Amino acid sequence: YPFTECPTIPLGLTYLAAVLEDRGFEVDILDMVVYKFSREKIIEKIRQYKPDIVGAGSVTMNYPHAKRILQIAKSEGATTIIGGPHATFADREVLSEAPWIDMVVRREGEYTLLDIVKGRDLKDVKGITYREDGEIVRNPDRELLMNLDELPFPARHLVPLSKYIAYKTGCSMVTGRGCPNRCIFCVGPKMTSRKMRFRNPKLCVDEMEEILDYGFDEIIVEDDTFTINKEHVFGICDEIISRGLKFKWSANARVNTVTREMLEKMYEAGCIFIQFGVESGNPEILKTCKKGITLEQVRKATQIAKEVGIGVLSSFIIGLPGETKETIKETMEFAKSLGTYYGYHVLAPFPGTEVRERADELGVKILTNNWLRYDANRAVTETEGVSAEYMNKIVRDFYKGVTKYVKNQVKAEEAGTASEADLKDVAIRRRRSLAWHLLKNDLIETYGKFKDEAEDPVKRLADNLYSYRGIQNNFTKQYIDKEIAQMVKEKLLTYKNENGTIVWQWKMPEKPRRTKTKEEPTIPTKTPTL
Template sequence: MRVLLINPPYPVVESLTMPLGLLYLAARLEQGGHEVLLEDLQLSRSPLTRLQRTLRRFQPGLAGVTSFSLNLPMAARILQKIKSNLPGALTVWGGPHASFDDLNILRQYPAVDGVVRGEGEETLLEVADRVERGGSFHGVRGISWRGQDGRLFRNPPRPFREELDGLPRPAWHLLKLSQYRAFGDGASVMTSRGCPHRCVFCVGRKMIGAKGRFRSPAAVVDEMEALHRLGFRRIRIEDDLFTFRRDRALAICREMDRRGLTIRWRAYSRVDTVDAELLRWMKKTGCERLLYGAESGSTEILKKIRKGITPDQTRRAVEMTREAGIGVLASFVLGLPGETPQTLRETVDFARSLRVPYTLNLLTPYVGTEVREKAGEWGIR
């Protein structure tokens, strides 16, 4: 069956990254025998016009869109466009916002037939198989859906996939890779899934699970080498926490070094998961920047949001990282629960004192986060 996967554009584009989640979905669907077309509408000046042409040419039986809260309105317009042009096509929505607001999405947007919740590789493949056979979605774990009579169903969640090396390699052949190379922001790689931390403003733990699930170092570096052969000279490691397990991060670096792979790479880390030896190995194998979620310069705020770190730990990690020759980007959030003019000043002063690039982001209570669920209790409007 023909399946169309769509990455909707954002209102503001700061960088151009591969739609890695859709690439994994596409690869799994192809592995299951389906024909897949992937449209990354980030790259289009007239996304709806381009979509119209694609629908006319490809005529999919199943169409799926992913989105975050920021590009939710555009995703809704895309699904409406699909349904108005191809009423017989089944439409599904995925991504964090839809996953944690699934029934409201189905009530609010009649053009949506189903919501794929959480990790979607196995769920979407099962959905595609059912659509091809003309069956219902009863028994498909991980989907919320609308029956023919309009009733809404929320099937039980799908367990997380434990073994990641069994996933097919992302379907890069469905993208025009020259566009991503030209932008210079690098190719995206996933080495692990899962985050054990409980930050109140993040849905990562709920979306991908608290337990770490890891690809083997050899498989990770195989993929990096393949991307290098395709002309990429920079890698973006998209894990929520690359340094989740020190020994494994070190093993990936050593495998890169053993093979003599010369490539620049970036990753997300935490200030309490790095040390001087690990940072030296990361620098040796091409790490050019780490992003640390420092969040606040106030010890009390950090406790309130259950970040599990202190400003002193942030300062030490930033200094070690700079000494290793790796760039740092420190990320802070303003307006966290308990924030006052004094704690705001502490955060700004602390950020400046680190002597590295930093970002100040206003708190956004995303759907699915504890900070949204307790907004009234915490005085957040």
């Protein structure tokens, strides 16, 4: 997944791993979001772990990378499985173009993967697409898991949480699954169904407490629409309040589902930010996209949130059916008028979306099926009224404005005129920039190994890191000394002495103590999920 987006823990993989662990299987996760991607690293992991099965998750933009990982795994003799929305809705295409992938797990995969790992005959496993005698076989869909409370908490202990904490990103979780809406640009309802399923609020807050125990101070509720059910929202908020928990959290919301009463309760429970999917400032485009909201609802919900004290990010998509230069201008003016944070993505017609299936009818021209370009930050489509080049210019100009805003914040900091909010923004952004360098270049692993010469290992680590040109060019030595010492204090970085050699590493979390329902596996197996 692209690190340019704010990285979050791979929630789907940790749910899959949790179900397998809960049944007594041995599982590991190689989280490539926060490691420097390399073929050698994948081979080393596979040869060290010797898995029977290797699985990879795939959204459209990272599908080519998932495909490469599984090709490596197959060359090492593992059974290979791919899941996620891209593979779910392009399952036959995936198996046709990648003969090294053995099967696709479609939609929600926890119990489908469990059936496979237990050795059940593939013809009896619902929710998979696989090969048999050279033919692609698509089994019926698996029934929805209606009782989400039977799922164990995600196996976050298999992920290097210290890296996410160092990056100052929140920890993701879900309190329910499903989305009843019909937006033509989204695969969510097809992936998790339009039927809403909610977890018990007490269990949700139990999980929140576990996340806080790991060291996070912020939680990201990733439900498609957290605010869809008033009783559920109030149940969770009241549980947080009754336990006296104090932490920051954010959530996705729809403008036609929030009320002042709900937002006040969310604020009381610690919610600091919500994201509204607005998509367009043109009413006709909203209707075409089946968004089901009005601009007046957007204005009202945004105003209430601001009055309550909750920050708002309004998200827009350019390039939707019917888009023209004039409608883009409408959207930009409407976004500015809200007086909140806002951002643009460019339409990406992912497999499984209605806009892709009806592209010709809707007047959307798909320009490429190079999935690496489907990051929603550059145009892969155009309409009769607006070209890809024009949309790309709009996005470039927007981000130039963001860059200018950020530079002005830094200048204000240096001049001593920055507001408290700006100072906080600059500090978080600088810390994330440092974490980005450390993680994407494996700098702790590279510069954190040296002979024990009776000097301060923390100072030596900071000195070594500062010798890296990318660090020197972006940070002061004083800042590196301070931040590395802070990461050590927070126990994100630890070291050990191996026969006279100091070896620094990112700390891995300990497995939490929970009551589990054990079920003996049918066959012994190891199943790392990459």
